[in-house]
Amino acid sequence: MKGTLGRIVRIFVTCSIKIISLLFAVSIISFVLVTVSPIDPVQQYILGLGTAISPEKRAQIEDYWGVNEPPVERYFTWLTELLRGNLGESAIYRRPVADIIGERFVNSFALMFCAWLFSGVIGFALGCIMGMYRGKLPDKILKKVCYILSSVPMFWLGLLFLLIFAVWLRWFPIGFSSPVGVLSENVTLWQKIHHLILPAFTLSLMSFANIALHTRQKLVDVMNSEYVLFAKARGEGQWTILRRHGLRNILLPALTLQFASFAELFGGSVMAENVFSYPGLGSAVSAAGLQGDVPLLLGVTLFSAMFVCVGNMIANLLYGVVDPQIREVGE
Incomplete structure (x- = not known):
């Protein structure tokens, strides 16, 4: 101890x-x-x-x-x-930089935290599925999906999701963190979550493919190990082996990769917040760079590096x- x-x-x-x-x-x-x-x-x-x-x-x-x-x-x-x-x-805002960072970081943190959870849970689950069905149809389909999402620009994917889910289907709002014309004190928790789901899911697709492919490869190595072959010889089922032997060996590498995606998520949040007009640090630093707001730009840069x-x-x-x-x- x-x-x-x-x-x-x-x-x-x-x-x-x-x-x-x-x-x-x-x-x-x-x-x-x-x-x-x-x-x-x-x-x-x-x-x-x-x-x-x-x-x-x-x-x-x-x-x-x-x-x-x-x-x-x-x-x-x-x-x-x-x-x-x-x-x-x-x-730009005629206010202290520290106050702006404090207000905007709340929205950015909620966005990045939800995207971080989505990417970890979805990536780990799909990696387990691909590893258990390696070489079969589910594995081939999911691998192609991961490769495609890894190569697609995030801002293009965000615009595509806006067109499909916000414009055509009208399941989600087009942007912002709350309904337009509603005072902040009157915004309900469900309204905030409703505005957060689409940008958070879009941002999570940046890193979930890497986690899924990495988890798949680790699980394949575990399933080909000698102690797993011995467990199969004793009559243990495939999913029992995953629960008893696989998860404990692939969880820590997946956790390592998940924490390593902090910088990637912070960089991706800049594009996501601009695509979805989400009022966070990403949109603030973009406005500061385009309009020459030196104090805000330096403040957000230092804060993001520290984060x-x-x-x-x-x-x-x-x-x-x-x-x-x-x-x-x-x-």
């Missing part, structure tokens, strides 16, 4: 150092990319006002934002404010709890 606890503490400290180093590197790279971007944030801000301003007023805005200062000085000014907990103010890193750290800690024999490389 003490050994497992000590290992968890070591993993936590090591991952924390890695996260801090990675966030520092991400902040530098993001700031450099924003600096060399051809989009003029001051001009985009002026266009957002909808009125013409004098050159003197523009100069005041430039001085207030510090765009005329050297890039290195601007970076350390921004980094100093970041360490104080100040992410700046969004030029993925923390998810991977939690996965490492869970591996140690599920299987104490797992060791970090170099430990």
Whole structure:
């Protein structure tokens, strides 16, 4: 017990150092990319006002934002404010970046969590079915479906689902996270879930095929092992062997791959939220990039990197709890 606890503490400290180093590197790279971007944030801000301003007023805005200062000085000014907990103010929404991230992350987290569950459950179940019927018709059909979904662009699939399920069949709304014209306090839980199902299912199709194919191959290896052949010789049924011997050997690899899909889901949520007009971090960062909202763009970039890193750290800690024999490389 003490050994497992000590290992968890070591993993936590090591991952924390890695996260801090990675966030520092991400902040530098993001700031450099924003600096060399051809989009003029001051001009985009002026266009957002909808009125013409004098050159003197523009100069005041430039001085207030510090765009005329050297890039290195601007970076350390921004980094100093970041360490104080100040992410700046969004030029698009005219609100603190931290408040926008806090509000939008709730919607994005609900979307990604549902998609994460869908991809894990569906992928693992289909992988088991393909492994049990390897070489037969169900296995061949499901493998082709997985290959097709792995190669289809997510935004095209989202548009196709919108056309079929929202426009033609009218089973789901076209977009947004709640009905149009309804106050947020009047939106019911079922209405939120109804708006969430289609984008979450579309996003889950990004990673479920990899989990299904990986689970299938692991199950095939297990079913060809000597102890499974011995179980068959004793008269155990196919599904009994899966329950007694197969699941325990393929569950941890599937869990590993499932946690590794955090970054993929976060990147896919940007496209899903734009296709379905879902108000999350993905749509916010797209608007920030197109309109030159530097504080919001940098804030969301850092937050997304931290979210993925923390998810991977939690996965490492869970591996140690599920299987104490797992060791970090170099430990």
